[in-house]
Amino acid sequence: MLNSVNPGKPPRDSEAVDGRRRRLTAEDRRKQLVGIGLMMLRTQPIHELSIDAVAAEAGISRGLLFHYFPTKRDFYVEVMSAAGRRLLRVTKPDPALPADEQLRQMLLTFVAFVTRRRDSYISFVRGAAGGDVFVVEVYAATRAGLTTRVLDLLAEPTQEPASPIRMTVHAWLAYVEDLTIEWSGLPEHARPSSPDDLVDHTIAALHALRSL
Amino acid sequence: MLNSVNPGKPPRDSEAVDGRRRRLTAEDRRKQLVGIGLMMLRTQPIHELSIDAVAAEAGISRGLLFHYFPTKRDFYVEVMSAAGRRLLRVTKPDPALPADEQLRQMLLTFVAFVTRRRDSYISFVRGAAGGDVFVVEVYAATRAGLTTRVLDLLAEPTQEPASPIRMTVHAWLAYVEDLTIEWSGLPEHARPSSPDDLVDHTIAALHALRSL
DNA sequence: TCACGCTATTGAGCATTGCTCAGTAGGTGC
DNA sequence: GCACCTACTGAGCAATGCTCAATAGCGTGA
Incomplete structure (x- = not known):
């Protein structure tokens, strides 16, 4: 599991195939690391994401990861946040359709999304938190995004968080x-x-809940 | 944070007030430790429960905790499980009342319970998991317990997990x-x-959802 | 093409923490 | 008072989050 020597294993990435350092731009490296995080999220809860494992997967040293993400939490908040954005992106309906069709489409996509990567999604919903305040916020923001979208489709432009329809x-x-x-x-x-x-x-x- | 020396601090518990070891029965010690876990759950997510902190709070050595709970996971599964049982116990309605009153009472208690220790409850629901399979199961079991209870109150003795009414x-x-x-x-x-x-x-x- | 500078990258090393284990000592029964 | 059982300790190991001084790619200007 250590990345320092790694004798028998094949090179995991485009990294260091010839034993030389590979220097990426800061942005590329960040993207790569978050991508790896998302991938690993599929098979393990976020808290068990070890910095060692991620670094090994990327073929870099532990130290570098801390260069980009000051703490582990920073890293996985970033990963969770990317997961949330992905959900919002994937379920974004086609604005050309009528509103009720958009809602249908959005829900169908949501069901398909959850079905396809169920464990990953559960990790996001619950593991998400682990009670961690920051990650709870990421989840809450994602949920709020979906809520706002549905309210728009219902032609209910209510924005106050405490309004009955929004709740x-x-x-x-x-x-x-x-x-x-x-x-x-x-x-x-x-x-x-x-x-x-x-x-x-x-x-x-x-519709039933709405008219209560 | 270490428990070994602990010079200035007051004795945390009934433990070792006179410098001598205090020997409890296995059962008492387990209860005490789970109780401390529950208490600490109020202020921090379950995964950040450190064995050191719990042991220090109890005034015992780290080693002893591992005597009772082979792994950290065993410990916090036990704690979460106790939290789930407490929820079920607290919200158990009075069987002498008519069914719809029982439901009301149960929901009122539930709302009061969540309101009173909101953070703790959120830790249970989400932090619960952390994606950890075992803890997810504890939560699922608690939820299943509530579901069965409601089904009984609705006079719907359906037991198959996949039945529409149960879902x-x-x-x-x-x-x-x-x-x-x-x-x-x-x-x-x-x-x-x-x-x-x-x-x-x-x-x-x-009732609206039921009649869809 | 080559030196130079910026910064991406490394790797040794520290502190914490989950966990093990051989040994110690408190309580109970004979 | 002796012996036994087991609750309990504490030293120590390995993994892991994190720091930092040193190193080396890569773009830039001459």
Whole structure:
């Protein structure tokens, strides 16, 4: 697991294939490291991301990682943040469609996204935190982004965080998330409905909750 | 932070006030340590619970903690598990009441519980995991316990995990949880409703979701 | 093409912390 | 009072987060 000698293993990256240092721009290196973090997030909770492992994967020294990210926390806040942005990006609906179609599409994408990388997503939602204040914030920001988007699609331009409609939509997203996680955790043949039915259900739920 | 010398500090516990070892029964010691874990959970995420800190708080050596809990994970799974049991115990309704009253009471207690120790609860829900498989299971078991209880109160004795009604109730609990966390996060004067109204809303939501 | 400077990069080393283990000592039964 | 059981200690190891002085790619100007 140490990166210093690494005798038998093949070079992990484009790094140091000829034994010489490879010098990247600061930006490229940061991107590479965050990318590795995202990849490793798939198989392990964020807190078990060891700086050693990341550095080894990138083929660099531990010290360099601390050059870019002063603390481990800085690093994984960055990684979590990238994960959140990716979720928002992936589920962004096509603005050319009518609003209700956008909502459908967004939810379908969300279900597909969670299903495809379920463990990773759970790591994001829960492991996210680990109770860590900073990472909780990243998750909260992502959720808030989704909430705002849904409110827009509902033509409810409410912005105050404490407004009932916003709180309802926010909590409804928790409902959708839980349902999706549970649903995608079932083996395919045991799922009581298709993704489309699932999405239909959540949309119906949204309208029902809204009119309470 | 070391517990070995500890010159100026007052004795932290009933331990070693006279410099002599204090020998507890295995059961008492375990209870004490889990209790300390629960207490510390209030102020810090579970993963940052250091064995050193717990041992110091208990006035014992690090070694002893490992005598009772082979790994750190064993320890905090135990702590989380105790937290889950406490939640279930506290929110257990009075079986003498009619079913809908039991549900009300349970939800009111839940809201009060979360409001009172919000950080601790968030640590449990999210930090819970940290993505750690074992701790996720503890949380899942707690949630499953609540779900079963609600199903009973609804006179829906469904037990298959994949049944639609069970999944709905499970996800509804996520809805309730999110709403409660957000609600209790607002300063008291900014809350858009009383606890009773909040509970009424969630009950209405349950019935609406159920009949979709 | 070559020296120069900026900074990306290294690697030794420190402190903390999870964990092990051989040995010590408090309490209980005979 | 002796002996046994086991709660308990503390030294020490390995892994890991983090620091820092030194090194060496790579772009730039002459």
